[in-house]
Amino acid sequence: MANGFNVAVAGATGAVGVEMIKTLEKRNFPVKNLKLLASARSAGKTATFKGETIKIEEMTEESFKGVDIALFSAGGDISKQFRPAVVRAGAVMIDNSSAFRMDDDVPLVVPEVNPEDIKQHKGVIANPNCTTAIMLVAVAPLHRAKGLRRIVAATYQAASGAGAKGMDELLVQTRQLLDGQPIAPKAFAHRLAFNLIPHIDVFNENGYTKEELKMLNESRKMLHLPNLLVSCTCVRIPVLRAHSEALNLEFENDISVEEAREIIRKAPGVQLVDDPAAKSYPMPADATEKYDVLCGRIRQDISRNDKRGLDIFVSGDQVLKGAALNAVQIAELL
Ligand SMILES: NC(=O)C1=CN([C@@H]2O[C@H](COP(=O)(O)OP(=O)(O)OC[C@H]3O[C@@H](n4cnc5c(N)ncnc54)[C@H](OP(=O)(O)O)[C@@H]3O)[C@@H](O)[C@H]2O)C=CC1
Ligand SMILES: N[C@@H](CC(=O)OP(=O)(O)O)C(=O)O
Numbered sequence: 510m511a512n513g514f515n516v517a518v519a520g521a522t523g524a525v526g527v528e529m530i531k532t533l534e535k536r537n538f539p540v541k542n543l544k545l546l547a548s549a550r551s552a553g554k555t556a557t558f559k560g561e562t563i564k565i566e567e568m569t570e571e572s573f574k575g576v577d578i579a580l581f582s583a584g585g586d587i588s589k590q591f592r593p594a595v596v597r598a599g600a601v602m603i604d605n606s607s608a609f610r611m612d613d614d615v616p617l618v619v620p621e622v623n624p625e626d627i628k629q630h631k632g633v634i635a636n637p638n639c640t641t642a643i644m645l646v647a648v649a650p651l652h653r654a655k656g657l658r659r660i661v662a663a664t665y666q667a668a669s670g671a672g673a674k675g676m677d678e679l680l681v682q683t684r685q686l687l688d689g690q691p692i693a694p695k696a697f698a699h700r701l702a703f704n705l706i707p708h709i710d711v712f713n714e715n716g717y718t719k720e721e722l723k724m725l726n727e728s729r730k731m732l733h734l735p736n737l738l739v740s741c742t743c744v745r746i747p748v749l750r751a752h753s754e755a756l757n758l759e760f761e762n763d764i765s766v767e768e769a770r771e772i773i774r775k776a777p778g779v780q781l782v783d784d785p786a787a788k789s790y791p792m793p794a795d796a797t798e799k800y801d802v803l804c805g806r807i808r809q810d811i812s813r814n815d816k817r818g819l820d821i822f823v824s825g826d827q828v829l830k831g832a833a834l835n836a837v838q839i840a841e842l843l
Contacts, residue, residue: 513539514840517576517600519568519591520583521545521556524672525605528833529580534559536837546572547583573598578843580836581605596632601843603634603836610635611726620838621778622649623731627842634839637731638723639831640664640743644754645731646830647804647823650776651769652732656761658817659738662724665746665753666709667793669828671696676749683747697745706745718743751793752831753824763816766807773804778830779823783807791824799826800834 516533520526526547533540543558546568554565566572568591573579579600581588585608592609595602609615616626617635622645627634636642648657668679674696682702685692692700699706710719725739738759773781782791783805791803802825810818825831 513541514577515542515575516540517544517546517573517579519546519579519581521565522547522551522554523582524669524676524828525582525832528828529582529836530556530558532833532837538837538840544572544576570594573600576600578603578840582832592633601630601632601634603636603839605636605832605836607638607723609633610637611730617727617730618839619645619731619835620842621646624842627839636832636835637727639670639827640666640720640752640754641724641727642831642835643752643802643823643825643827644756645728646778646802647773647821648756648758649732650772651758654772655764657732657734657737657758658761659759661757662741663755664741664743666743667748667750667752668701669750670752679747679749701745701747703747707742709743709745748793750826750828751796751824752827753791753793753822756821756823757810758819758821760817764819765816766809769807769819778802779804781805791822793824796824796826800829802830
């Protein structure tokens, strides 16, 4: 569109929504008009975009008239509730929730992984689970070169994955613990401060959590690998922001550490941080507020008798690459 797009951010006061507004500005996305939407609780509050103060409005079915692109990050139920109004208004919905990700008529996209899938959209494009997005930015270029067969993953997920309330809870709990005060967990199942919790999202009857199964199902969809094998343990850790993941990868073909480093060096959206002698490796503190996913600790898997296995470690700001940035990158491709 010559003069830019009318953009709505739905969930503009949340952990992801706030970053969406900043990302639209930082990437100089061609915004003609920006509408900021949240619940009635936030109506009348303000946010700043390109030096301009914008009032936050309560989201209603009427909110999408004249909107070209609606960036949704207000939870799955809200996405389901407002999808008909967005489609009726002729806008494209880019949805961060898990509501439509596995629907056949909804492309699930990480622009560095499967940008071509965007073309299939019928009004809704889904953003993947943040942990899956971070993993695939690093794994997809290795797959393209060597043919991925299997992933075994353990994750180290920040409090920010549970939104603004998750980050608040970690800060408050840390203070309470140091002050010897009682703690009452709300956003997480247990105390997170000075602890870790191997439980993210609800449990499935096979013992895996829904978060772990998203890593399997969403990876298969985005890589177009219906037989890809993925086993994962997702763990919440007391880091404020940026998820990390230890990944054991098996390929169809031999791959050396040097080959893998060269592939990662050239890949978009990922930065090689892999100099163990200099104590240089990915860490969440370094990944925070970075657009690129950091990838390092690349090793040949010594538990195998062949050269088809690699171990790698990634850290990525999932509020950005897993959500806000990914959504804006999708909008840039429309
Ligand atoms: N945090 C993350 O790392 C990631 C999050 N996501 C997804 O993004 C979505 C939002 O996550 P996050 O930003 O973390 O969550 P937050 O809890 O931080 O923010 C939720 C947002 O939704 C708004 N909202 C809640 N109820 C309504 C309503 N009835 N009508 C309109 N707006 C409403 C809130 O507005 P108000 O302030 O007025 O309540 C707020 O702006 C979720 O679907 C999540 O799964 C996806 C990938 C990563
Ligand atoms: N579940 C992720 C964040 C998230 O919102 O995921 P999803 O969009 O798949 O529900 C976490 O807690 O770290």
